[in-house]
Amino acid sequence: MRLQYPVNVKIILVPCSGKVDVLHLLRAIQKGADGVYVVGCLEGTCHYNEGNFRARERVEYVKTLLEEIGLESDRVRMYNLASGEGPTFAAYANEMTDLIRSLGPNPLRNKAENS
Secondary structure (H helix, E strand, O other): OOOOOOOOOOOOOOOOHHHOOHHHHHHHHHOOOOOEEEEEOOOOOOOOOOHHHHHHHHHHHHHHHHHHOOOOHHHEEEEEOOOOOHHHHHHHHHHHHHHHHHHOOOOOHHHHHHO
């Protein structure tokens, strides 16, 4: 089965969602990404015990930071799913893309392009 999700979604593989750092999320927004989302294992099923919980905490922290600087916190999200849930992954990609379209472009994009 070939999954279809928006072409604007860029997938970056990491060994565990717990490896995604606050700086990774913030740097993506700073460089002009309209939104960033992390997809981790179902809660309680992480091979590294608590990686997905750490990822969720980091995503929630970045949401508060975005609000503090005047950006919409929904530009960053966390989803959990099992490895065999490809159609759900595609649905999340579509959901996030629709959300970002409703928010509009990242206001930092022009500044990032001029740097």
